[in-house]
């Protein structure tokens with residue numbers, strides 16, 4: 001590094017002593033801290049610039065969309081499906097379905113349709129005391145279809 005005061009090359013010894021032998025500069029720690037803060041500030045500025053560019057691109061995209069869909073009143077629909085599998089013995093996983101519904105609802109999604117789809121059968125045996133019982137469970141998956149309105 002060079003001395004910020006006189007521009008002289010700072011040797012390892014000078015750095016260790018915290019003193020420029022040419023001009024007497026001795027604020028190296030503060031100087032490096034300032035450089036670090038400056039770099040951090042530049043990083044944040046660059047980030048903000050990139051965000052502004054992305055926001056502008058999105059706005060332009062929306063303007064193009066509005067021009068191409070003049071009757072849509074600035075609204076369009078988005079759809080998403082979430083699949084919840086049955087529990088091991090074929091019971092509907094109600095707590096998981098409820099969790100998904102609430103989580104999606106919180107993000108503005110509304111359930112518009114749901115259906116089940118059989119994915120297979122689970123055969124097994126459980127023993128209760130001396131009695132073994134054979135089980136044959138149907139495994140379904142529940143497909144949840146959500147929609148939300150996007151305003152541009």
Ligand SMILES: [Zn+2]
Nearest residue numbers: 003006020023
């Ligand atoms: Zn110096």
